[in-house]
Amino acid sequence: MQQFLGWQFFRNTPWSVPLGINPNFGLDFSNSIVYTDSIPLLAFIFKIFSPLLPETFQYLGIWYLLSLMLQAYFAIKLISLISKETSIQILGAILFVFSPPLLFRINLQSALTGHFLILAGLYLNWSAQNNKRAFQWGALILTAEMVNIYLLIMVIGLWLADLLDKSILQKSIYLRSALLEFWAIFILVPFCAWLIGYFEVANTAIQGEYGQYGMNLLSFLTPNGWSYLLPGPQENNFALLGGFNYMGLGLIGGGLIAFLLLFSNKIRIKILLSFTFRNYLFLIFLFILFSVFAISQNIHIGT
Numbered sequence: 569m570q571q572f573l574g575w576q577f578f579r580n581t582p583w584s585v586p587l588g589i590n591p592n593f594g595l596d597f598s599n600s601i602v603y604t605d606s607i608p609l610l611a612f613i614f615k616i617f618s619p620l621l622p623e624t625f626q627y628l629g630i631w632y633l634l635s636l637m638l639q640a641y642f643a644i645k646l647i648s649l650i651s652k653e654t655s656i657q658i659l660g661a662i663l664f665v666f667s668p669p670l671l672f673r674i675n676l677q678s679a680l681t682g683h684f685l686i687l688a689g690l691y692l693n694w695s696a697q698n699n700k701r702a703f704q705w706g707a708l709i710l711t712a713e714m715v716n717i718y719l720l721i722m723v724i725g726l727w728l729a730d731l732l733d734k735s736i737l738q739k740s741i742y743l744r745s746a747l748l749e750f751w752a753i754f755i756l757v758p759f760c761a762w763l764i765g766y767f768e769v770a771n772t773a774i775q776g777e778y779g780q781y782g783m784n785l786l787s788f789l790t791p792n793g794w795s796y797l798l799p800g801p802q803e804n805n806f807a808l809l810g811g812f813n814y815m816g817l818g819l820i821g822g823g824l825i826a827f828l829l830l831f832s833n834k835i836r837i838k839i840l841l842s843f844t845f846r847n848y849l850f851l852i853f854l855f856i857l858f859s860v861f862a863i864s865q866n867i868h869i870g871t
Contacts, residue, residue, distance in 0.1 A: 571678050572626050574604025576638050579618045588765025600765030607679050609714035628678050640665050640682035646691045668794045668814045679716035689726035702749045721736035733851040771870050782864035783811030
């Protein structure tokens with residue numbers, strides 16, 4: 569409802585600068601389309617065509633469809649770096665599309681179904697260096713910025729890890745080029761944030777929720793009602809549900825098999841670990857940093 573109301577007021581507000589301000593949306597909430605979780609990217613596009621649209625119109629269904637299609641697309645691109653078998657790519661993409669943390673967000677936090685942005689960032693990290701990488705990262709970061717700030721932070725983290733890995737460890741980017749790319753995006757992101765309306769914060773802005781929401785240490789294995797085969801307690805506290813990360817039996821089983829196969833050959837393990845730490849040390853550090861941050865200082869284990 570909040571997403572629809574934010575969009576409905578925004579579409580009937582004349583264009584102004586910053587583009588995302590939404591002054592008619594209530595006395596205490598008249599800040600920006602950003603803070604109604606209305607996906608500014610689509611709000612801007614459909615506001616242009618608003619005179620041609622019916623009086624009652626919403627684009628959340630379109631967004632969900634796009635999110636799932638792009639999730640499948642970037643999953644296939646990601647898996648193609650490991651296997652060229654079409655059947656493996658399709659089967660792997662199915663696991664990504666039916667990921668419980670992704671489906672859990674539908675009709676709950678619409679913008680956060682944009683998991684494809686994270687997959688795209690991982691693909692750029694693991695794909696070979698090319699002349700378009702700066703443009704690709706810039707486009708991905710700006711897209712994430714026009715979807716949700718949480719996704720933006722994750723994508724920026726992936727970009728920084730990629731920039732450091734490729735310039736310092738892999739040495740596939742000249743240091744001068746890396747610095748130019750860093751400053752270009754460093755300037756571009758705040759400017760676009762202002763234009764979208766990120767800085768139009770009302771006096772009622774909430775702060776201090778860190779620790780109230782967190783990731784349970786067993787969240788990857790806790791189905792919370794999303795499994796017929798793995799029963800368990802169903803959490804009713806949304807503060808803990810915010811860290812819902814159940815992988816599903818497909819990924820749990822596949823991960824276990826991969827782990828056993830990995831340790832079936834000790835030489836292969838050494839080669840893999842050596843290659844990973846030699847080329848993706850900053851990406852590994854980012855995973856650890858984000859995981860620790862998600863757990864927060866209020867630690868939960870099971871119930």
